[in-house]
Amino acid sequence: MHIVVCTKQTPDSAAKLTVDAAGNVSWGDSPIVINPWDEYAVEEALLIKERLGGNATVTVISMGPEAALEALKHAIAMGADEAIRIWDPAFEGSDTLATSYVLAKAIQKMGDVDLVLFGKSAIDSQTGQVPVEVAYRLGFSPLTYVIKIAELDPAGKSITVERLLEQGRQVVKAPLPAVVGTIKGINEPRYPSFMGIRKATRAQYPVWSAADIGADPAKVGAAGSGVRWTRIFPPPAREGKAEIIQAETVEETVRILVDKLMAEKVI
Amino acid sequence: MDFSLTPEHEMVVRMVRDFAEKEVAPYVKEYDRAHKPFVRAIERMAELGILGICIPVRYGGQGMDYISLGLACEELERVDTFLRVVMSVHVGLNSLGIFQWGTEEQKRRFLIPQARGERWAAFGLTEPGAGSDVAALAATARREGDVYILNGEKMWISLASMAHNFLVFARTDPKAPPHQGITAFIVEREMRGVTTGDIHGKLGVRAGSTGWIAMNDVEVPAENRLGEEGEGFKIAMSCLDNGRYTIGAGATGLIRACLEASVKYAQERRTFGRPIAEHQLVQQMIARMRRDYEIGRLLYLRAGWLKNQGVRNTWQTSLAKWFATEASFAAASDAVQIHGAYGYSDEYDVERFLRNAKGACIYEGTSQIHELIQAQYVLGYRQDKPLRCELPAYDPEEWQREA
Numbered sequence: 029m030h031i032v033v034c035t036k037q038t039p040d041s042a043a044k045l046t047v048d049a050a051g052n053v054s055w056g057d058s059p060i061v062i063n064p065w066d067e068y069a070v071e072e073a074l075l076i077k078e079r080l081g082g083n084a085t086v087t088v089i090s091m092g093p094e095a096a097l098e099a100l101k102h103a104i105a106m107g108a109d110e111a112i113r114i115w116d117p118a119f120e121g122s123d124t125l126a127t128s129y130v131l132a133k134a135i136q137k138m139g140d141v142d143l144v145l146f147g148k149s150a151i152d153s154q155t156g157q158v159p160v161e162v163a164y165r166l167g168f169s170p171l172t173y174v175i176k177i178a179e180l181d182p183a184g185k186s187i188t189v190e191r192l193l194e195q196g197r198q199v200v201k202a203p204l205p206a207v208v209g210t211i212k213g214i215n216e217p218r219y220p221s222f223m224g225i226r227k228a229t230r231a232q233y234p235v236w237s238a239a240d241i242g243a244d245p246a247k248v249g250a251a252g253s254g255v256r257w258t259r260i261f262p263p264p265a266r267e268g269k270a271e272i273i274q275a276e277t278v279e280e281t282v283r284i285l286v287d288k289l290m291a292e293k294v295i
Numbered sequence: 296m297d298f299s300l301t302p303e304h305e306m307v308v309r310m311v312r313d314f315a316e317k318e319v320a321p322y323v324k325e326y327d328r329a330h331k332p333f334v335r336a337i338e339r340m341a342e343l344g345i346l347g348i349c350i351p352v353r354y355g356g357q358g359m360d361y362i363s364l365g366l367a368c369e370e371l372e373r374v375d376t377f378l379r380v381v382m383s384v385h386v387g388l389n390s391l392g393i394f395q396w397g398t399e400e401q402k403r404r405f406l407i408p409q410a411r412g413e414r415w416a417a418f419g420l421t422e423p424g425a426g427s428d429v430a431a432l433a434a435t436a437r438r439e440g441d442v443y444i445l446n447g448e449k450m451w452i453s454l455a456s457m458a459h460n461f462l463v464f465a466r467t468d469p470k471a472p473p474h475q476g477i478t479a480f481i482v483e484r485e486m487r488g489v490t491t492g493d494i495h496g497k498l499g500v501r502a503g504s505t506g507w508i509a510m511n512d513v514e515v516p517a518e519n520r521l522g523e524e525g526e527g528f529k530i531a532m533s534c535l536d537n538g539r540y541t542i543g544a545g546a547t548g549l550i551r552a553c554l555e556a557s558v559k560y561a562q563e564r565r566t567f568g569r570p571i572a573e574h575q576l577v578q579q580m581i582a583r584m585r586r587d588y589e590i591g592r593l594l595y596l597r598a599g600w601l602k603n604q605g606v607r608n609t610w611q612t613s614l615a616k617w618f619a620t621e622a623s624f625a626a627a628s629d630a631v632q633i634h635g636a637y638g639y640s641d642e643y644d645v646e647r648f649l650r651n652a653k654g655a656c657i658y659e660g661t662s663q664i665h666e667l668i669q670a671q672y673v674l675g676y677r678q679d680k681p682l683r684c685e686l687p688a689y690d691p692e693e694w695q696r697e698a
Contacts, residue, residue, distance in 0.1 A: 061309075219313055220306060221343075221344065222357035226303065229303045
């Protein structure tokens, strides 16, 4: 079984975002890490491989410049078998439409892929669109918000998952190949092992260009993107005040709280 | 000269930091409050290979270098001192001692399970009546045929009540000059006559375990003797070269913890209409923490680099330990000062940092002992002599060989 995990490099979740007057977004000197949501996807791929007695190959891919190596290295250190970076200067400025095109072309090039895993979204842009777009382009079953892979039958070419939706859990059975968008809670991602760290720092990370994956130049980068940024500005700082009510007794505290809530017309 | 860490080092830092932040930081305050050892954290360190980080793969370890050991200690003590104390005794004082002085057979028997984290290790040198004056130790070992009979008590021993293997020092020759009559033994918990207990009422490191070991006619097979008879003092001192390294690195992490907490608080807390970070005397305390963190880090990384090269580093390690532990106590005191009354309560971490910082100014050479060591080296009163067994230099190929 061949499992592909799509990852992205993002700033650390503790990074502070700033936007200057010209609309340039900066993450400061934040370290670049693997998108935290993608760690669940990598972990799930490794768990599937373990469940299959090692009878699977886990390939991690990332579309991105040199900095994307961090995400790939992390995945290899966790235990992935191989990692490929997909990059070409022509990819610069890609939105989700163009990105999904590039990822789908790369997955097509591999040929034998049964399962494509994603994190639910990237913590920097937070669109969550790419998994579905890739599934559509490849004609794979799109399974998003997956909290559990209940059954996986590589021979029978089927997968059953539980999707966590606002209304509850939905059990879906679909044919393979499939694209699965994982969410937090599906597993607890492992830390890289020391042996994995050594492997990651010595591994080869091939780079596939636009030509390597046979991408149409008109469909990648800014040229292939549908989104136009008309204005970029920082969201207003959140204003809020916390007040701690302290009184002699619990009853008194509650009375003050209820009065305040009524005054604010909350209750 | 190259001051950069390797990508491997950077990944080790991130991995150990993630572990400490996710699995220890949220809970350690409660263990500390309850004076309860956080055993699960040690088990996790074992599972993750941290307890064997710089031991060659063929001896059950992870095959990383000595700098990785230091970096791991910095990250661990940034969250709580007890994590680093485990590294000091299990890795620094015990496992590296066996790695340096042990026979192949001893490495197979003791080092492999220790590096895998299956058996935890402690170090029994200090006694109720012998601390800085190591040569005054009173525990005895009397040879009878194929065994030694050990008697005596060890005190202030980290992991005393939890460890499986103890590297214990006892006097084999009462007539020899104090430094020459001491021998090292690997004592196992299962041996008849070994009893241990915890010490209560400690100022700090309350999520850890510190205790005593009593040996009452313990029969220790001769094959458990580490090194030659009478070589114990030299072995103890070389173990301290490694234990002190982990302390220097860890104390540097504690300074960083104080710095991070102080920077955060100083930007949030306002007095006289502005964040206290804008007051110069607060800035002075923060600037000193930054200075001391950088000095501590350079000192321990140099010591680690010397260890990697296989170069003796007694004074460099002593300097790293002396400086960083004193500086961490000062940093923690200033961090409490910056936090004001809140810092004085256990609502914030800095009061724990202050309590935890003091111990390391006392154990593995008090600050005064280190001060004397430094003077003695500079004045030429003390020189390193070659040891029968030196700590092996780091060789990545050799250390990562499977068998």
